[in-house]
Amino acid sequence: MPSSRKPFPIHIVVFLAPAVIIYTLFMIYPLLDSLRLSLNTVDPATGNEVYAGLQNYQRLFTDALWQPRILGALRNNFVFFAIHMLVQNPLALILATLLSSRFIRGRTVYRTLIFTPSVLSIVLIAFIWRLILSPIFGKALFAPLGITLPPLLGEPATALPTLGLVSVWQWVGVPMMLFLAALIGIPDELIEAARVDGATGWGVFWRIKLPLILPTVGIVGVLTFVGNFNAFDLIYTSQTALANPAFSTDLLGTLFYRTFFGFQLQLGSPTMGATVAGVMFMIILIGVMIYMFTWQRRLLRNTVEL
Amino acid sequence: MTARPRTPLGSTLQLVAAHAALLLYTLIALFPIVLIVLNSFKTRNAIFRTPYAFPDADTFSLVGYETVFSRGNFPQYFANSVIVTVCALLLIFIAGTMAAHALAEYKFPGNAIMGLYLALGIMVPIRLGTVSILRLVVSLKLVDTLAALILVYTAMGLPLAVFILSQFMRQIPRDLKDAARVDGASEYRVYWMTLPLIRPALGTVMVFNMIPIWNDLWFPLILAPSDANKTVTLGAQTFLGQFVNDYNAVLSSLTLSALPVVILYVLFSRQLIRGLTSGAVK
Numbered sequence: 001m002p003s004s005r006k007p008f009p010i011h012i013v014v015f016l017a018p019a020v021i022i023y024t025l026f027m028i029y030p031l032l033d034s035l036r037l038s039l040n041t042v043d044p045a046t047g048n049e050v051y052a053g054l055q056n057y058q059r060l061f062t063d064a065l066w067q068p069r070i071l072g073a074l075r076n077n078f079v080f081f082a083i084h085m086l087v088q089n090p091l092a093l094i095l096a097t098l099l100s101s102r103f104i105r106g107r108t109v110y111r112t113l114i115f116t117p118s119v120l121s122i123v124l125i126a127f128i129w130r131l132i133l134s135p136i137f138g139k140a141l142f143a144p145l146g147i148t149l150p151p152l153l154g155e156p157a158t159a160l161p162t163l164g165l166v167s168v169w170q171w172v173g174v175p176m177m178l179f180l181a182a183l184i185g186i187p188d189e190l191i192e193a194a195r196v197d198g199a200t201g202w203g204v205f206w207r208i209k210l211p212l213i214l215p216t217v218g219i220v221g222v223l224t225f226v227g228n229f230n231a232f233d234l235i236y237t238s239q240t241a242l243a244n245p246a247f248s249t250d251l252l253g254t255l256f257y258r259t260f261f262g263f264q265l266q267l268g269s270p271t272m273g274a275t276v277a278g279v280m281f282m283i284i285l286i287g288v289m290i291y292m293f294t295w296q297r298r299l300l301r302n303t304v305e306l
Numbered sequence: 307m308t309a310r311p312r313t314p315l316g317s318t319l320q321l322v323a324a325h326a327a328l329l330l331y332t333l334i335a336l337f338p339i340v341l342i343v344l345n346s347f348k349t350r351n352a353i354f355r356t357p358y359a360f361p362d363a364d365t366f367s368l369v370g371y372e373t374v375f376s377r378g379n380f381p382q383y384f385a386n387s388v389i390v391t392v393c394a395l396l397l398i399f400i401a402g403t404m405a406a407h408a409l410a411e412y413k414f415p416g417n418a419i420m421g422l423y424l425a426l427g428i429m430v431p432i433r434l435g436t437v438s439i440l441r442l443v444v445s446l447k448l449v450d451t452l453a454a455l456i457l458v459y460t461a462m463g464l465p466l467a468v469f470i471l472s473q474f475m476r477q478i479p480r481d482l483k484d485a486a487r488v489d490g491a492s493e494y495r496v497y498w499m500t501l502p503l504i505r506p507a508l509g510t511v512m513v514f515n516m517i518p519i520w521n522d523l524w525f526p527l528i529l530a531p532s533d534a535n536k537t538v539t540l541g542a543q544t545f546l547g548q549f550v551n552d553y554n555a556v557l558s559s560l561t562l563s564a565l566p567v568v569i570l571y572v573l574f575s576r577q578l579i580r581g582l583t584s585g586a587v588k
């Protein structure tokens with residue numbers, strides 16, 4: 001350790017500079033500046049941006065025009081997240097458990113194939129499913145099976161759950177891989193010992209495997225949360241920025257885009273856009289904090305007790 | 307463990323059930339994609355009459371691909387995506403390995419804080435700063451350029467790259483580097499020497515960053531939307547929106563846009579999967 005008398009070694013500065021400059025300029029500064037911007041408003045008299053405190057946030061949550069949009073997007077976003085937590089992650093855990101068995105042949109092949117949709121762009125996924133569920137091509141697909149397809153993406157009641165499941169279909173490979181890596185990491189001796197003690201497959205899963213992969217369960221949860229509250233591409237591509245039908249698929253990401261850029265008759269507003277981004281930032285921050293201070297801390301305490 | 311326990315007789319049934327479940331889900335995962343590719347090679351009538359059949363002599367048609375090549379600008383979009391992705395990966399590589407080396411190799415005041423600062427971006431989505439990123443790009447006169455995308459993607463990829471690389475670099479034996487120093491090598495030379503040693507982690511970081519950059523819709527839409535600067539993802543999005551009722555063209559452009567990523571995935575799936583697990587498990 002160099003003493004504080006010595007000058008700071010120049011090579012360390014050289015090594016750090018490129019990354020720190022690009023990262024600070026294009027990520028940290030914009031995030032902070034965007035938060036600052038959310039506290040400003042445009043003065044109609046001069047056209048200048050002036051400090052306005054929390055006025056934009058108040059407007060977003062109380063104004064008759066904004067309130068239904070932000071509350072609707074929040075509600076939809078929680079539904080979208082719930083679908084992923086209830087369908088995607090349990091499904092991923094089941095698939096990973098099956099794939100972690102040493103007796104299953106062709107595990108790598110299954111794993112690689114199931115992961116394929118996750119490497120395609122959301123734009124392609126959105127169009128593929130729009131096509132499959134469309135009244136014309138969809139009818140040609142489902143009529144031979146004797147199924148009459150309702151317009152799943154056209155009805156407000158079904159559009160959001162349908163898109164949630166499309167998103168689950170695309171992304172289930174990611175948590176599957178994370179669970180799989182954790183399950184493979186469990187020492188064989190532990191499982192063998194439990195089996196010798198007479199534990200069944202279910203018993204081993206619930207009492208040995210699941211507790212041991214709890215850290216991964218937490219990480220999958222927080223990644224799902226951040227990803228879902230940042231989602232945009234699927235809704236934009238499939239339902240346009242207006243989140244058809246009747247805003248029923250509007251997420252915070254699409255609301256952010258419309259607010260910032262404007263769409264059709266709505267004029268874009270950088271300050272209100274930054275405000276929506278500010279709300280998203282807070283939600284993601286709260287989610288990550290809850291994870292860090294409850295899940296991780298509890299795990300830490302349990303390991304200490306062990 | 308010396309001998310693997312043999313499968314008990316009763317669990318043969320379990321094995322069959324497990325395979326059945328995995329096979330079923332594999333089909334669900336692949337069927338929609340296969341269906342699109344299959345039908346992209348058929349005439350319009352055959353698409354609707356026999357959607358599940360393979361194209362044969364009567365139904366084979368490339369009319370969709372002809373539309374894509376004559377009406378779309380896909381070679382240009384493709385070139386743009388390659389430029390953006392390769393340049394961003396190169397910058398992530400250079401800046402990422404240098405910073406990771408500094409964090410892993412030297413004890414200096416603020417090392418831990420710097421590591422934490424660079425890791426902040428792993429959890430916070432860069433999209434949330436878009437309003438200010440656009441203003442910054444405008445003030446740098448980079449609006450509607452590929453350079454804007456390259457810089458934003460570099461900033462987006464760096465946090466996880468530095469995190470993974472510095473963890474990996476800490477495991478490189480010190481003796482090697484100290485021996486070089488005794489021989490009079492400069493610190494820059496020492497850094498240069500370590501690069502071949504981190505190849506496995508590097509492949510992982512590169513492949514893992516490539517896919518989100520290639521597939522991104524948000525930043526091309528906002529920072530570089532003109533036709534000359536569209537990436538494949540935005541280009542496909544616009545083309546598909548315009549030709550939404552031309553089923554041949556839609557199916558062909560979907561197939562063409564998916565192709566490069568699927569080829570890369572087949573080649574690099576191991577690195578990708580390793581990146582996914584090493585990035586998140588720690």
